[in-house]
Amino acid sequence: TKSDHIVWDAIEKNKPQVFCDIKNSPHNNTFKKMKAIIACPMAGKKKSLGAIVIGEKSSGEEFYSSDTKFLMAISSQAALAIENAYLHQELEGFFFGTVMAFVKAIESRSHWTSGHSERVTRYAAAIAREMGMDSEFRDRLKICALLHDIGKIATPVELLDKRETLENDELTEIEQHPLTGATILGELKPFKDITNGIRYHHEKWDGNGVHEKLKGEAIPLMARIIAVADAFDAMMSDRPYRKKLPADRATKEIQINSGTQFDPDVVAAFMNVKNTLLS
Incomplete structure (x- = not known):
């Protein structure tokens, strides 16, 4: 006994x-x-x-x-x-809980984006796994994907919900969200790869992105993966100014923009897993 x-x-x-x-x-x-x-x-x-x-x-x-x-x-x-x-496990749980609280704060501002971050995270993780990335990279990518739109906390909700075509100045304001997001998380020094993934997820493979005009592999891989996952989910979701696209049309758009907007290797991995993602 x-x-x-x-x-x-x-x-x-x-x-x-x-x-x-x-x-x-x-x-x-x-x-x-x-x-x-x-x-x-x-x-x-x-x-x-x-x-x-x-x-x-x-x-x-x-x-x-x-x-x-x-x-x-x-x-x-x-x-x-x-x-x-035990302490690491508790801190990890607290950190992930904080990340999810941020996600809910972002998505509560507009019902049009509800569930977007979680879907982007699922798509991004599947793409990274198909590309053979290790578990540590995939774990950090998931955090980056969950928080990729955190900068929209500072975007006026009337712009997020606007049904009419955005004016140039309004579009410019919305396009600031990657930089705003990276600034919000900028003090998290051990997570620089994550903040860079957020900062650059709207850069384009051919260097014609909105902000810093990074080109090719100068764009962090996390950002390149999220760019494809983000664009695909955006096209597959209703927005106040348009209806969602059918899956085959959204997939075709990703393929068409391979080598210009998107990294061809990321697109290839996406094409290999898209049927699983849509099932």
Whole structure:
């Protein structure tokens, strides 16, 4: 039972339990095939996280105080590693929750874009997987895709919902959202690849984009992937000024603009996965 088990004894007393002759101890039924044993608690900052148990030495020698001290050092490091892992998991969950809160804030401003970021993320992830990108890149791409339109928080809602053709100055204001988004997230220094993906997702492969006129592979790969995913979903969705396009027409537009607006390799990967995305 819990009360008479050597491991729980070590955890509850928060100190190592050493038995050099286990057969003549209260725990003789627990470790029947062992002669000696040490159970050392893994003490966290607020609670014990478990215990490390080692059996007898292969040489048959008894345990010494140096053995106990060595195991205590290992247990302490193990406890620290586990606590750090828990903390990382909690921070990761908090970060992703914050990202989703941003997404909801963006999409709550206009019902025309509801679900857009999530769909773009799904398309982008599928394209990246088809291109053979590793899991770390895909995870960061997902964050970038979810937040690619965060700059629209600063765009007047009347422009987002306008049914008439946008005036040139209005179009210019909407086109600022990639730069605004990158500025909003600019202080997140470890995520520069993500902010660059947001900043450049409306650049064009041939260098005729709106802002910095980046060309070809000078445009970050995240931005090139999101450009295709974003354009496809935009064409496949109703907007206040037009109805959505049929899937075959939207796909054709992506193909037509391969090599001018879009990276041909990204388009090729998109074409390979489009049927799965639409099913």
